[in-house]
Amino acid sequence: MKQTQEEKQWMADYFNIPIEETISFNSGNCFATAIVRTEQSANKIAEKVKDKVVNGGNYDGMKLGRISPIKLNEELFYSVMC
16 A cells, blocks of 8 residues: 555654564554554554554454564565554
């Protein structure tokens, strides 16, 4: 999913990460997923949401902040459940 410059700026501002490290942010009814370029940015996102839990669905009550490395087109990125 391609993000607009405004969406990337929001993500960078909200999570206090460099805009260059933002890849995508997908918000659902119960939780969101952020994809970033570096583990450092993933850790910042995880720290911001560490005291929150999923609200509803199959993952109801699960703590947010889980970081998963993902490989896209031979490049390593980080997905964070937020």
